[in-house]
Amino acid sequence: MTTMYKTAFAGAAAIALSAGTAAAERWDMPMAYPDSNFHTENAKEFAVCVAEATGGELEIVIHGGGSLFGGADIKRAVQTGQALIGERLLSAHANEDPLFGIDSIPFLASSYEDSKKLWDATRPALEQLLDSQNMVLLYGVPWPPQGLYTKKELNSADDLAGVKFRSYNAATARMAELTGAVPVQIEAAELSQALATGVAESFISSGATGYDSKVWEQLTHWYEVNAWLPYNHILVNKPAWEGLDDAARQALRDCGDQAEARGTAKSEELNDWYKAQMVENGMTVEPAGDQLRADLEAIGATMTEEWLATAGETGEAVIDDYRSM
Ligand code: PCA
Secondary structure, eight states: OOHHHHHHHHHHHHHHHHTTSOOOEEEEEEOSSOTTSHHHHHHHHHHHHHHHHTTTSEEEEEEOTTSSSOHHHHHHHHHHTSSSEEEEOGGGGTTTOGGGGGGGSTTTSOSHHHHHHHHHHHHHHHHHHHHHTTEEEEEEEEOOOOEEEESSOOSSGGGGTTOEEEESSHHHHHHHHHHTOEEEEOOGGGHHHHHHTTSOSEEEEOHHHHHHTTGGGTOOEEEEOOOOOOEEEEEEEHHHHHHSOHHHHHHHHHHHHHHHHHHHHHHHHHHHHHHHHHHHTTOEEEEOOHHHHHHHHHHHHHHHHHHHHHHHHHHHHHHHHHHTO
């Protein structure tokens, strides 16, 4: 801690004590993606914002790279209060409720503009769903658009037949199945190793995760598909949220809104930068060809139908809302 920060922290604690309210709180914040990833960097700024806005009364401590809880366990940790705040890619929980997977329906929202509309349309229903699970939704930030990583040229979806395809949620596993590839669920933190050992040979993700995993060490191509822009969500344990005073809750809301705007802008800004890094490291980066694109769009249509069939009225209402925006 810097001296200034310590002073602010001690000052706030003293005020809190003299006012007879709770002393300064420390919330550990598990995050699944690397420390250097833009989502994690953004959350560090969020934590500074909260510390400043609460005069040190609420200290949020970021634990990146899955070091406190792995991605798969973060949602449950926040739900049960093992962690009071955390970041999770909620589409990985679509098996629990289809609404969690709405941002990973292929080609439903494949630009920043559309993904923002879909997020706005989804947010009220998502807040309700998370509330029923003992959590408060604070902010969300999209990953850059998703494209296909391979170690060979791809002309059509058939070229993926039998290929070991890394998935990170139900949608990426389903997409693999529909192309005839073999899905293997792997966290981003284990991706480099999975590629190096041949456990996975291909996957769909953003330039961010390709860059973070130095995929050029094993793979040769990235096809820009812009299939979707999945969100990372920042979740707060509900009893912990309710235990804060109004000013602290407002500080979290304000800093969360700022983090959402800043993170979204950063995601978009970095998208081209990641592509340039891949090219610089010898990869071929290009748009999917006509046949591949048509095959993926057909798979997307199937997956949209499947989603609508399971998502019920809530899901349909959100999609209708989105389409009317
Ligand atoms: N990166 C994450 C999820 C989406 C993305 O772009 C991953 O591949 O795990």
